[in-house]
Amino acid sequence: MRGGIGGGTMVPALVEQTMHQLIHSLNTRTSNITAIYLYGSVALKDYIEGSSDIDFIAIVREPFSQTDVQAIIEAHKEVEAAIPNTDIMGAYILFEDLNRKQGDIKPLLTYFDKQIHRDGRGADLNPITWWIVKKHGIRVYGSEITFNYDLDKDTLLSYVINNLNSYWSGWITRLEQKLQTVLEAQQELESQQLDQAIEWCALGMLRQLFTLKEQDISSKVGAGRYGLQHVPDKWHGIIEEAIAIKRLQPNRLYSSQMERLTDLIALLKFIQLEANRVYE
Structure with missing residues (x-):
């Protein structure tokens, strides 16, 4: 193994083993x-x-042959058999494909949901990914690469605001519909399912807000902590819950599932409005 895991940078034990x-x-x-x-x-x-x-990016020397594809399939099967309690996802690309739009990388071989895909399924090759790879990427194998592609902040911010006003806006709509359905049917909300929505949406949208305000990238928990400093106090409870859920901690601050969902929707709407205000 050339380069060594982390190239001198410490990584968690399970990551190193995997x-x-x-x-x-x-x-x-x-x-x-x-x-x-x-x-x-x-x-x-x-x-x-x-x-x-x-998450990993594997850079290949030349376009992969069918033999290479089969080798990669077998390698991942061996990893899953040896370490079944890990979840890895990544893409195998040529050096010249770095910083390209995902749709421009063809063919795009990915490993996602414990399977190899030849159509790029599960890849998240976007300006956020390329930003992290260039500024924070950790080499775990091979020769050190000089990522000499340009990082255009305007491209990054444009991608983030468009993502927020499409993908994340869709989440707000679905959560509002869920709230209305529950109210009309006088149903109970399932707490575990709501946990997943709180963690995914609150921290995910706070990451967008962080990027638009600070012109940098944050982790999910880091974005949650940022939110506790920059979002009105009335939504700190739902942000603290989102952080706890992400960190697999049991502490919850709400006794009412309806109140949790209501506060989540209100927080997400605030983030969307604030993000668009910042981007103007």
Whole structure:
């Protein structure tokens, strides 16, 4: 193994074990891998075992042949058999595909949901990813790469605001519909399902707000802490719950599931309005 896990940077034990296994499993089957870099929560120093993915970019020397694809499939099967309690996702790309739009990378080989996909399914190759790779990426295998592509802040901010006003706006609409349905049917909300929505939406949208205000990238928990400093006090409870859920901690501040959902929707609407105000 060239370069060493983390290239001198400490990574969590499960991440190190997983990447050691992946590197070994790939190297015994193919010589086409030039380097592997970690991004995501590991690179942002906020990896939470049991909650976070291990995100990687593998850079290949030449377009992969069918033999290479089969080798990668078998390598990941070996990793899953050896370390079933880990969740990794990543993409195998050429050096010249770094910083390209996902739709411009063809073919795009990805590992997502414990399967290899040839159509790029599960890839998250976007300006946020390229920002983290260049500024915070951790080399775990191969020669160190000079990421000499330009990071255009306008492109980053435009991507984030568009994502917020499409994907995240859709979440707000669905949560409002859920609230209305529950009220009309006088149903009970399922707490575990609501936990997932609180963690995903509150921290996810706070990351967007952080980027638009600070022109940088934050982890989910980091964005939650940022929210506690920059969002009105009345929504601190739902943010604290979102952080606790992400960190797999049991503490909850609400006794009413309806109140939790109502506050979540109100927080998300505030973030959307504030984010658009900042971007103007």
